[in-house]
Amino acid sequence: xxxxxxxxxxxxxxxxxxxxxxxxxxxxxxxxxxxxxxxxxxxxxxxxxxxxxxxxxxxxxxxxxxxxxxxxxxxxxxxxxxxxxxxxxxxxxxxxxxxxxxxxxxxxxxxxxxxxxxxxxxxxxxxxxxxxxxxxxxxxxxxxxxxxxxxxxxxxxxxxxxxxxxxxxxxxxxxxxxxxxxxxxxxxxxxxxxxxxxxxxxxxxxxxxxxxxxxxxxxxxxxxxxxxxxxxxxxxxxxxxxxxxxxxxxxxxxxxxxxxxxxxxxxxxxxxxxxxxxxxxxxxxxxxxxxxxxxxxxxxxxxxxxxxxxxxxxxxxxxxxxxxxxxxxxxxxxxxxxxxxxxxxxxxxxxxxxxxxxxxxxxxxxxxxxxxxxxxxxxxxxxxxxxxxxxxxxxxxxxxxxx
Numbered sequence: 565x566x567x568x569x570x571x572x573x574x575x576x577x578x579x580x581x582x583x584x585x586x587x588x589x590x591x592x593x594x595x596x597x598x599x600x601x602x603x604x605x606x607x608x609x610x611x612x613x614x615x616x617x618x619x620x621x622x623x624x625x626x627x628x629x630x631x632x633x634x635x636x637x638x639x640x641x642x643x644x645x646x647x648x649x650x651x652x653x654x655x656x657x658x659x660x661x662x663x664x665x666x667x668x669x670x671x672x673x674x675x676x677x678x679x680x681x682x683x684x685x686x687x688x689x690x691x692x693x694x695x696x697x698x699x700x701x702x703x704x705x706x707x708x709x710x711x712x713x714x715x716x717x718x719x720x721x722x723x724x725x726x727x728x729x730x731x732x733x734x735x736x737x738x739x740x741x742x743x744x745x746x747x748x749x750x751x752x753x754x755x756x757x758x759x760x761x762x763x764x765x766x767x768x769x770x771x772x773x774x775x776x777x778x779x780x781x782x783x784x785x786x787x788x789x790x791x792x793x794x795x796x797x798x799x800x801x802x803x804x805x806x807x808x809x810x811x812x813x814x815x816x817x818x819x820x821x822x823x824x825x826x827x828x829x830x831x832x833x834x835x836x837x838x839x840x841x842x843x844x845x846x847x848x849x850x851x852x853x854x855x856x857x858x859x860x861x862x863x864x865x866x867x868x869x870x871x872x873x874x875x876x877x878x879x880x881x882x883x884x885x886x887x888x889x890x891x892x893x894x895x896x897x898x899x900x901x902x903x904x905x906x907x908x909x910x911x912x913x914x915x916x917x918x919x920x921x922x923x924x925x926x927x928x929x930x931x932x933x934x935x936x937x938x939x940x941x942x943x944x945x946x947x948x949x950x951x952x953x954x955x956x957x958x959x960x961x962x963x964x965x966x967x
Contacts, residue, residue: 878953
């Protein structure tokens with residue numbers, strides 16, 4: 565029985581006043597997409613014709629960052645613009661999220677994470693090799709590990725000297741003297757790149773495949789689901805390792821492999837949801853009035869599978885962040901790309917693939933900060949994605965206010 569404080573019951577509705585006329589060529593989504601892609605193309609042309617090939621503030625755009633720019637345009641056009649156009653629905657979702665402190669905390673953390681990932685590497689320079697400052701402890705802590713040049717206060721006798729942390733390295737340093745804070749910021753950029761590119765690849769392909777399979781049915785459904793079955797049986801990480809053998813380590817290769825080979829589960833989920841919606845009363849009425857399958861799929865079914873797709877995508881993105889860190893932890897990554905997984909690995913003397921990983925050359929517990937801070941950042945990011953995804957699932961459900 566609904567609680568007295570619950571939102572009034574709502575029925576699933578198609579936003580008739582928010583959809584464009586069927587034959588309208590120029591829509592807000594298409595305008596943003598074309599303008600965004602044109603801007604990226606102009607930047608690429610400038611980058612290819614100007615020496616040295618850098619943009620603003622000496623930004624030398626890498627291959628993965630070009631992919632991120634294109635992905636950001638796609639997500640902006642077909643993610644943010646439709647949300648902003650449906651302001652009533654946006655207000656309802658935000659109202660429901662406000663009653664969930666955990667979801668608000670997760671959204672705040674992810675916003676901070678995105679800002680740090682975007683602006684941090686611009687403000688902070690790439691970490692330099694400073695072996696003389698290796699294994700500086702964080703502020704408020706001291707270490708007995710031999711620090712060649714201790715920047716902070718030193719205490720104790722000559723043979724039991726301890727180096728204290730300083731604000732010059734607030735989160736300490738690793739074995740190469742890289743500030744852990746810089747490594748966290750650059751690791752956040754890597755994680756954000758993974759999120760943006762894979763989301764731009766996974767969501768359109770998975771939704772379109774599930775929608776077409778569920779709507780068309782018959783032979784089309786059988787063929788598409790057969791392909792999904794084959795794709796699910798081929799792990800994306802294996803595709804990456806095969807590419808690794810021939811092309812070497814590459815973050816772009818990793819995100820493309822997972823973007824193209826990890827959407828099968830979401831496609832199946834969308835198909836299942838579409839099959840249920842096809843039996844709904846409003847679909848039956850539309851069919852009786854002569855509406856085409858594509859029209860029904862676009863205007864009636866697709867808006868109502870959003871509450872299913874969003875949490876599934878968030879769950880997948882959290883998994884992909886973990887997989888990228890895991891690949892970097894094992895050492896199968898580009899050493900010029902900073903990753904939380906690689907930083908965690910630097911601070912551990914662990915048994916990996918049958919070999920003792922002794923990069924740190926000192927016991928892990930004596931340099932705990934090297935692996936602890938990136939592990940906390942990784943865990944907080946994954947937890948925030950899962951919490952926000954679950955909260956959005958409930959908030960997007962028209963029956964979300966009911967018990």
